[in-house]
Amino acid sequence: MSNLLELVDVRKTYRIGPAEIPVLTGTSLAVARGEFVALVGASGSGKSTLLHIAGVLERADSGTITFDGRDVSKLSRGRRHALRNSKFGFVFQLYHLLPELNVLENVLLPAMIQANAWRTLVRAWPRQQKATAILEELGLSNRLRHRPNQLSGGERQRVAIARALVNDPAILLADEPTGNLDPRTGRTILDVFQRLHRDHHQTILIVTHDVQVAALADRVIKLEDGRVQGA
Amino acid sequence: MMYTLFLCLRYLTRKKIVVFPILAVWLCVMMLIIVNSIMTGFVNRVRSAGRGLMGDVVIQSRSAAGFPYYAQIQTRINRLPQVAASTPVVNAYGLFNLPNFQTSMGVEIVGIDPATQSQVSHFGSDLFWQHAAPLQTAADLAQAQFPASRHSLLTYAQARLKKAINLEEKLRKKLVAMPVITPTTWFAAIRHHWQAIAREDWENANYAVDRSFRDLGYLRRLPAHSTFASDAALRRALVPAVVTFKPPAQARQHYASPTDEPANGCIIGVDLGLYQKDRFGHYHRPADVRFSPAILTVVPVTLRSTLAMPQSRRFQIVDDCRTRVFTADSSQVYAPFKVVQKMAFMQQQDLLGGGTRPARCSQIQIRVHGDSSHAAVVAARRAIAAVVRKFVRKHPRLQDAGLQVQTWDQVQAQYIRAVDNERDLITFLLGLMSMVVVVVIFLIFFMIVRDKTRDIGIIKAIGGSEIGVGTIFLLYGLLISAAGALPGMLAGVEFVRHDNYIHDHILWRYFGISIWNRKIYIFSHIPDQVDMHAVATIVALAILAGLVGAFIPALIASMQDPVEALRYE
Numbered sequence: 001m002s003n004l005l006e007l008v009d010v011r012k013t014y015r016i017g018p019a020e021i022p023v024l025t026g027t028s029l030a031v032a033r034g035e036f037v038a039l040v041g042a043s044g045s046g047k048s049t050l051l052h053i054a055g056v057l058e059r060a061d062s063g064t065i066t067f068d069g070r071d072v073s074k075l076s077r078g079r080r081h082a083l084r085n086s087k088f089g090f091v092f093q094l095y096h097l098l099p100e101l102n103v104l105e106n107v108l109l110p111a112m113i114q115a116n117a118w119r120t121l122v123r124a125w126p127r128q129q130k131a132t133a134i135l136e137e138l139g140l141s142n143r144l145r146h147r148p149n150q151l152s153g154g155e156r157q158r159v160a161i162a163r164a165l166v167n168d169p170a171i172l173l174a175d176e177p178t179g180n181l182d183p184r185t186g187r188t189i190l191d192v193f194q195r196l197h198r199d200h201h202q203t204i205l206i207v208t209h210d211v212q213v214a215a216l217a218d219r220v221i222k223l224e225d226g227r228v229q230g231a
Numbered sequence: 232m233m234y235t236l237f238l239c240l241r242y243l244t245r246k247k248i249v250v251f252p253i254l255a256v257w258l259c260v261m262m263l264i265i266v267n268s269i270m271t272g273f274v275n276r277v278r279s280a281g282r283g284l285m286g287d288v289v290i291q292s293r294s295a296a297g298f299p300y301y302a303q304i305q306t307r308i309n310r311l312p313q314v315a316a317s318t319p320v321v322n323a324y325g326l327f328n329l330p331n332f333q334t335s336m337g338v339e340i341v342g343i344d345p346a347t348q349s350q351v352s353h354f355g356s357d358l359f360w361q362h363a364a365p366l367q368t369a370a371d372l373a374q375a376q377f378p379a380s381r382h383s384l385l386t387y388a389q390a391r392l393k394k395a396i397n398l399e400e401k402l403r404k405k406l407v408a409m410p411v412i413t414p415t416t417w418f419a420a421i422r423h424h425w426q427a428i429a430r431e432d433w434e435n436a437n438y439a440v441d442r443s444f445r446d447l448g449y450l451r452r453l454p455a456h457s458t459f460a461s462d463a464a465l466r467r468a469l470v471p472a473v474v475t476f477k478p479p480a481q482a483r484q485h486y487a488s489p490t491d492e493p494a495n496g497c498i499i500g501v502d503l504g505l506y507q508k509d510r511f512g513h514y515h516r517p518a519d520v521r522f523s524p525a526i527l528t529v530v531p532v533t534l535r536s537t538l539a540m541p542q543s544r545r546f547q548i549v550d551d552c553r554t555r556v557f558t559a560d561s562s563q564v565y566a567p568f569k570v571v572q573k574m575a576f577m578q579q580q581d582l583l584g585g586g587t588r589p590a591r592c593s594q595i596q597i598r599v600h601g602d603s604s605h606a607a608v609v610a611a612r613r614a615i616a617a618v619v620r621k622f623v624r625k626h627p628r629l630q631d632a633g634l635q636v637q638t639w640d641q642v643q644a645q646y647i648r649a650v651d652n653e654r655d656l657i658t659f660l661l662g663l664m665s666m667v668v669v670v671v672i673f674l675i676f677f678m679i680v681r682d683k684t685r686d687i688g689i690i691k692a693i694g695g696s697e698i699g700v701g702t703i704f705l706l707y708g709l710l711i712s713a714a715g716a717l718p719g720m721l722a723g724v725e726f727v728r729h730d731n732y733i734h735d736h737i738l739w740r741y742f743g744i745s746i747w748n749r750k751i752y753i754f755s756h757i758p759d760q761v762d763m764h765a766v767a768t769i770v771a772l773a774i775l776a777g778l779v780g781a782f783i784p785a786l787i788a789s790m791q792d793p794v795e796a797l798r799y800e
Contacts, residue, residue: 057692058794078696085694096689096797098238100245105237110693112234163693 003066004171004203005031005054010063012049012226023049024060025226031171034201036193038208038217045223047207048175054205055088055173056080068170085114089164091174095156097148097163104144107131107162114167127166134162138192154185161192165202172196174206178213190216234695235702242703243710248679252672252780256715256773257722259665263769264723264761266661269730270654271765272758277650280555281643283353286318286596287608288615289642293633295532297321297577297591300626305595307618313611315600318347319568319592323575325541326528327503327564331519336504338564340529342571342592345474345498351598353554354565355474358498359445359514360521360550378460381453388450392443448518476549476567495570496549497525502560506551516551523548527566529574542574558646568592589628612638658765668773672708672780680704680784687788688796701789705781712777716770724766727759 012024023046031037031054041047052058053065056072065073072083084090097106111127135141138158148156157177164172174193178186194216196202206213214220222229243249290308292298301319308314321342328335349355376383459465476496499505507515525546531539546566554560572578577591599611616636623629640647680687687700726733731747734757738744747757 052794055692081691081694081696084692090692092692092797096685096692098686098689100238100241105241109234109690112237113690113694113699115233 002033002069003030004033004035004068005205006064006066007050007054008064008066010050010053010060010065012046012053012058012060023226024053026063027223027226027228028063029054029221029228031203031205033170034197034203036197036204036206036216036218038206038214038220039223040207040209040214040220041223042209046226047209047223050223051173051175051205051207055090056084057090085110086167087170089167089169089172091157091160091164091172091177093176093179095148095153095160095180097156097159099148102145102147103135103140103151103159104128104131106148106159107135107166110163110167131162131166134165135159138162152185153181154188157181157185157189158192161189165196171203171205174204176208176210177206178208178210186210186212235699235706238690238703239706239710242679242707243714246679248675249711252668252675252711252777253715255668255671256712256777257719259668260716260719260769260773261723261726263658263661263665264720264766265726265730267654267658267765267769268723268727268759268761269757270657271762272760274647274650274654275760276555276758278640278647281647282639283357284554284556284559285594285639285642286316286351287599287603287639288597288612288636289639290595290597290615290619290634290636291593291642293635294534294631295536295593296534297575297593298632298634299589299591299628300622301590301592301595304619304622307622308595308597308615311611311614311618313599313607313614315598316347316350317595317597318344318351320348320594320596321568321571321575321577321591322593323529323531323571325530325574326526327499328526328528329505329523330526331523332505334505337562338503338527339562340527340571340574341563341565342568342575343565344568345476345565348596349474351596354552357552357554358474358550359501359516359553360449361474377462377465378458379465381450381455381457384453384459384465385447385450388443388446392447395443444516448516448521451518476565495544495546495567497527497546498550498552498565499525499548500560500563501551501553502557503551503562503564514553521548521550525564527564527574529571531574531576533576539576542576544570544574608638612636662772665773665776668712669776669780672711672777673783676704676708676781676784677787679707680788683788684791684796687791688793688798691791691793692797697789700791701785704785704788705778708777708781708785709774711781712774715777716773719773720766720770724761727761730759731756 006028007030008028010024010027011022014021014023027046027050029037029039029050039047039050049058053060056065056067056075060073063073064071067083067087072080075083098109101109108127108131111131115127132141132144135144138161140155140158140162143151143155143159148159151159157180161172161177164174172193177193178189181189190213193204193206197204204217206217208214290304305317305319309317323340323342325338325340326335327338327340343354345354355361379387453468457468459468476498501514502508505520506517525548526543527546528541528543530541533539552560552563552565569578572590572592579590580588582588597611597615599608601607619634619636623634690700690703734745734747738746
């Protein structure tokens with residue numbers, strides 16, 4: 001299998017006043033197309049930072065990030081925004097839905113960002129159908145017009161997953177998606193990821209410290225003191 | 232970038248805090264439009280009153296002693312195609328003494344020829360008693376049923392006065408009914424009521440009351456058994472065909488002592504202090520003021536600008552004049568030109584060493600032909616000035632008089648400019664105060680950006696760009712200011728259109744507040760004129776203020792680091 005995402009010797013240090021906190025100290029990892037990879041490690045080991053750098057949400061101090069055979073570490077801001085919008089789907093621990101928008105609008109937002117004014121008009125209906133279909137698949141067809149504060153934690157996370165999928169991303173990047181949920185609800189979310197991987201061959205990089213989550217992955221990468229320790 | 236508009240509209244409709252900046256913009260726009268319109272109306276009323284006072288162009292001397300050869304100058308300028316009419320005026324200072332009222336006051340005595348003065352200025356139409364013939368409308372004639380006796384005319388005029396007062400009262404009361412209107416018909420009802428009490432109706436009702444009072448006054452002065460074959464006969468008996476200082480025969484017969492010589496008439500300024508003015512702007516003219524004797528004393532000014540022996544003469548008040556220029560109405564007394572000229576030692580004089588000193592006047596007031604647009608008046612002034620310059624070159628005596636040829640607004644420049652400046656200053660100061668809108672929008676947007684930090688991170692994480700995020704907040708500012716400015720504009724314009732009714736019916740009736748006291752102001756109504764250019768400027772500035780207020784928060788939002796924003800708590 002060819003590598004979809006590859007990080008080589010990535011380093012990142014945070015500077016808080018005079019103090020320097022090294023988070024990633026020469027980390028390398030590769031995710032193959034269609035692979036389900038779990039990134040595990042203790043709190044503060046740099047998992048989330050690595051995920052953000054992999055998703056071009058944050059810049060590394062050094063090292064290269066290759067996505068689909070293309071070096072994306074030196075891309076301009078505009079191209080990074082476009083890449084993030086079209087190729088990456090983010091799922092966060094705290095769901096991060098916009099409270100002013102309803103479920104359908106939240107899911108449609110990345111598609112709206114992707115479209116220009118003309119496409120917005122022409123493709124509004126197909127896009128809405130697609131978003132509705134994803135939400136139906138995730139069991140939220142009766143919640144389309146509800147606002148995030150009217151949903152349970154599990155439902156919110158499923159909305160966040162639907163939002164991440166609406167632009168057909170090449171890779172789904174999930175940052176502790178079950179971290180804020182009770183075990184039972186967390187299980188249903190994991191089922192969603194597993195189904196996506198199994199049925200749609202969705203490439204997934206998931207950050208977790210939950211052993212149960214890691215057990216579902218094709219491969220587990222352990223991060224310790226800013227370095228990948230082994231598979 | 233459609234998502235920016237989409238998010239803006241969502242924030243606008245789902246965040247309650249935006250009500251405050253919208254309200255702030257609304258109130259500021261409304262306030263600025265009201266103030267600007269009232270000040271513009273005031274300036275324009277002052278301008279139009281100022282113009283009506285003295286015609287279009289004025290030739291005057293810098294010397295208080297006036298200038299000679301005015302008749303020759305008049306003959307020459309009357310030949311100009313631009314000139315419609317001209318009249319000489321003598322201005323003098325003196326005392327006005329009313330023996331019957333034991334009142335005397337310092338006044339400006341204006342010597343005019345009433346007939347030509349009426350052609351040049353609004354003098355004729357500014358008079359109360361001689362303004363229009365009584366009972367002259369077709370409806371009046373039909374109801375008066377000539378031939379008519381004094382008694383039948385009095386009964387009819389009293390009925391008409393009652394009707395006029397009822398109409399005025401009815402119009403005043405109309406607004407009071409508004410609060411009981413049901414909410415479903417609210418808009419239609421408001422529209423109907425506003426239209427029903429349109430300004431024209433009000434003005435007509437107001438004028439009808441004054442006119443009816445005047446007619447009644449006329450009729451009461453008629454001999455008890457007079458009979459009139461027609462309206463024309465009645466008019467002839469009461470009102471002269473042209474404006475005059477001569478009291479009507481009946482008035483002389485009944486009000487002047489038969490043993491006295493017929494006195495010259497004089498016309499007083501309406502705000503000289505002899506009349507009471509009520510809260511609605513009506514003047515209450517005591518019956519005994521008209522035709523009462525008055526003594527005018529003029530203090531002549533010599534050619535060397537020294538004061539000469541004061542000259543006194545007996546007059547009889549024949550009318551009052553309301554120019555709407557307070558300085559004129561509160562201080563001027565008009566008397567026949569020749570009489571005042573003589574009293575001011577400005578008539579032609581035989582000199583001891585032989586020869587004569589030509590008669591003098593203070594001003595020549597000129598009316599320009601046609602529409603009297605500003606350009607036409609300026610062109611006429613230029614032509615008149617050329618004639619005057621040519622004349623002055625031939626007459627060395629005039630060179631010392633320092634003749635000036637000015638348009639009416641140049642003569643009144645000091646006063647008009649002051650009012651103009653006041654308007655600009657007040658608008659500027661209120662505009663400055665309205666900067667608070669920028670601060671309010673800035674603060675609220677700053678709060679919103681802080682509140683929305685995580686949203687900004689989310690939008691950026693799913694592909695929103697810096698420009699996109701910045702645009703959301705700029706557009707948000709634009710929509711908020713537009714949402715405040717447009718209703719503010721409508722409310723401001725509607726308020727200005729109905730300010731007199733709001734003042735009279737709401738403020739006065741319900742709260743007893745009278746801001747525009749007609750006892751004090753020379754205009755019977757709050758002057759107002761909506762200047763659409765000013766309105767457009769105010770709205771544009773308000774929208775710009777929204778953008779300025781939103782700019783820094785938008786910049787902060789666009790610069791947010793997405794990862795930091797996502798971690799924000």
